[in-house]
Amino acid sequence: xxxxxxxxxxxxxxxxxxxxxxxxxxxxxxxxxxxxxxxxxxxxxxxxxxxxxxxxxxxxxxxxxxxxxxxxxxxxxxxxxxxxxxxxxxxxxxxxxxxxxxxxxxxxxxxxxxxxxxxxxxxxxxxxxxxxxxxxxxxxxxxxxxxxxxxxxxxxxxxxxxxxxxxxxxxxxxxxxxxxxxxxxxxxxxxxxxxxxxxxxxxxxxxxxxxxxxxxxxxxxxxxxxxxxxxxxxxxxxxxxxxxxxxxxxxxxxxxxxxxxxxxxxxxxxxxxxxxxxxxxxxxxxxxxxxxxxxxxxxxxxxxxxxxxxxxxxxxxxxxxxxxxxxxxxxxxxxxxxxxxxxxxxxxxxxxxxxxxxxxxxxxxxxxxxxxxxxxxxxxxxxxxxxxxxxxxxxxxxxxxxxxxxxxxxxxxxxxxxxxxxxxxxxxxxxxxxxxxxxxxxxxxxxxxxxxxxxxxxxxxxxxxxxxxxxxxxxxxxxxxxxxxxxxxxxxxxxxxxxxxxxxxxxxxxxxxxxxxxxxxxxxxxxxxxxxxxxxxxxxxxxxxxxxxxxxxxxxxxxxxxxxxxxxxxxxxxxxxxxxxxxxxxxxxxxxxxxxxxxxxx
Ligand code: ADP
Ligand code: MG
Numbered sequence: 001x002x003x004x005x006x007x008x009x010x011x012x013x014x015x016x017x018x019x020x021x022x023x024x025x026x027x028x029x030x031x032x033x034x035x036x037x038x039x040x041x042x043x044x045x046x047x048x049x050x051x052x053x054x055x056x057x058x059x060x061x062x063x064x065x066x067x068x069x070x071x072x073x074x075x076x077x078x079x080x081x082x083x084x085x086x087x088x089x090x091x092x093x094x095x096x097x098x099x100x101x102x103x104x105x106x107x108x109x110x111x112x113x114x115x116x117x118x119x120x121x122x123x124x125x126x127x128x129x130x131x132x133x134x135x136x137x138x139x140x141x142x143x144x145x146x147x148x149x150x151x152x153x154x155x156x157x158x159x160x161x162x163x164x165x166x167x168x169x170x171x172x173x174x175x176x177x178x179x180x181x182x183x184x185x186x187x188x189x190x191x192x193x194x195x196x197x198x199x200x201x202x203x204x205x206x207x208x209x210x211x212x213x214x215x216x217x218x219x220x221x222x223x224x225x226x227x228x229x230x231x232x233x234x235x236x237x238x239x240x241x242x243x244x245x246x247x248x249x250x251x252x253x254x255x256x257x258x259x260x261x262x263x264x265x266x267x268x269x270x271x272x273x274x275x276x277x278x279x280x281x282x283x284x285x286x287x288x289x290x291x292x293x294x295x296x297x298x299x300x301x302x303x304x305x306x307x308x309x310x311x312x313x314x315x316x317x318x319x320x321x322x323x324x325x326x327x328x329x330x331x332x333x334x335x336x337x338x339x340x341x342x343x344x345x346x347x348x349x350x351x352x353x354x355x356x357x358x359x360x361x362x363x364x365x366x367x368x369x370x371x372x373x374x375x376x377x378x379x380x381x382x383x384x385x386x387x388x389x390x391x392x393x394x395x396x397x398x399x400x401x402x403x404x405x406x407x408x409x410x411x412x413x414x415x416x417x418x419x420x421x422x423x424x425x426x427x428x429x430x431x432x433x434x435x436x437x438x439x440x441x442x443x444x445x446x447x448x449x450x451x452x453x454x455x456x457x458x459x460x461x462x463x464x465x466x467x468x469x470x471x472x473x474x475x476x477x478x479x480x481x482x483x484x485x486x487x488x489x490x491x492x493x494x495x496x497x498x499x500x501x502x503x504x505x506x507x508x509x510x511x512x513x514x515x516x517x518x519x520x521x522x523x524x525x526x527x528x529x530x531x532x533x534x535x536x537x538x539x540x541x542x543x544x545x546x547x548x549x550x551x552x553x554x555x556x557x558x559x560x561x562x563x564x565x566x567x568x569x570x571x572x573x574x575x576x577x578x579x580x581x582x583x584x585x586x587x588x589x590x591x592x593x594x595x596x597x598x599x600x601x602x
Pocket of ligand 2: 029032033096098099
């Protein structure tokens with residue numbers, strides 16, 4: 001398509017504003033132009049954080065010699081169709097603003113060879129003053145060279161950060177553009193040194209590209225998303241909840257392959273992961289929304305980083321729904337990086353895997369094995385296998401002989417072999433072993449059941465034989481009393497008891513032998529945080545989490561083999577059982593192969 005000047009009416013409708021804020025915006029605009037030109041390989045070179053040089057070369061369709069001056073004219077674009085429909089934008093650019101804006105604040109040169117042309121041509125602009133078009137040497141595509149950015153605007157130069165942080169911003173920009181365009185190869189060099197190299201990723205879903213940018217642990221565990229509602233398609237990959245980070249910066253969102261930061265989408269992600277990841281932590285994900293350009297307005301903001309959806313509710317629903325389905329489908333799966341962290345802890349001098357996972361309390365004291373308590377009342381071997389339920393944990397080492405038959409069945413979390421330190425269950429699986437944090441696992445199970453029970457109104461209460469009296473300050477009592485009715489619906493029946501105390505008569509049956517005193521105190525704290533206005537029903541997730549946290553199988557409680565196995569089976573059938581309500585893993589898995597490696601057998 002040829003470049004033409006936009007009519008004034010269209011110009012006035014374009015979101016006004018300077019698009020070039022910093023070197024990373026130059027990179028963004030130039031790379032987007034290359035992508036719009038159908039490039040399959042884009043090379044970016046920067047010097048001094050982009051201040052001295054930004055050079056972008058592509059193998060796209062090129063610009064015809066006679067159009068070079070036009071490319072630099074304000075509001076000249078080849079990308080808006082004749083009807084000037086700003087609501088149907090299929091390309092990344094459409095405003096014809098980037099090149100003139102860059103040219104106005106730098107020394108800019110364009111060298112380009114139009115597809116099918118015998119030779120390349122070049123044009124140079126300095127602080128807005130355009131030279132003439134001359135023949136130049138270039139095999140194909142276009143190269144944009146931007147030198148001395150902001151040299152003519154010292155005020156803006158002053159606002160630039162250090163070369164290092166401008167470089168970081170450029171790197172992130174290239175990452176985002178590369179994620180959105182897995183088929184295109186990218187190379188980024190900074191001051192002559194290679195900073196990024198992404199080969200074209202022809203594999204499914206661009207997962208290899210995502211792995212290169214978001215890390216192997218993310219890609220190895222990520223849940224594939226593919227959903228559609230009323231013509232709006234959502235694809236991409238969502239991280240398992242145990243792969244969380246301290247900021248939302250690893251939540252990459254693309255609308256029609258355009259990297260965006262959008263409040264609505266981030267809000268939807270938060271809602272979907274609500275009770276899977278602790279407050280203040282953020283899951284990692286890369287989501288791609290594809291929809292009719294008429295359904296989304298990208299012309300809201302000069303840098304096009306924000307968008308507005310015509311049917312925001314539909315988009316939100318689609319994202320939450322798709323993520324929830326994927327997360328529920330993940331069931332008891334926990335991140336393998338948690339196991340890598342565990343392995344790292346075993347290895348002398350090993351690291352603890354990815355930053356997000358819990359530091360595992362598995363590091364052995366000197367040697368390398370677990371210690372397990374061996375009760376004096378251990379049943380004789382053999383009997384252990386046949387008795388449906390026996391009360392003592394048993395010695396894993398002694399039962400190896402009976403393994404074969406158990407290996408053949410399909411219990412993913414295996415069979416309990418021992419309880420260690422009254423806290424962890426060691427289970428043997430077909431091809432390895434699993435260590436379960438019994439409290440975390442049980443908490444998740446109770447939590448999910450409680451949510452289900454609340455959902456269908458079937459909460460069971462349990463009368464306390466001896467009502468519990470809890471001393472509290474007046475403010476806490478007030479808060480709890482105010483919510484008495486709602487708490488009763490959740491299964492907790494409390495009354496005022498003189499001044500400075502409350503009496504607890506009934507608790508949710510699911511809690512079992514909960515520590516009622518600390519439960520009530522925690523709830524009072526929680527209510528203080530939630531404030532007055534909010535209905536508990538809406539905050540159900542948080543309340544359930546608090547309740548579940550006080551559930552009966554605490555660390556330190558001895559479990560029978562039958563209880564342990566029952567817990568494993570419940571985990572297998574409980575949604576999200578791979579992590580507790582705080583996003584910590586409920587179990588780690590060590591594959592036989594990993595164990596063999598630890599012992600140098602591989
Ligand atoms: P926009 O991208 O909004 O159209 P720009 O100022 O970024 O505006 O670019 C102006 C025009 O220059 C584009 O419409 C396009 O025709 C042409 N152009 C810019 N960069 C390239 C490139 N790398 N390859 C081919 N054409 C380009
Ligand atoms: Mg452009």
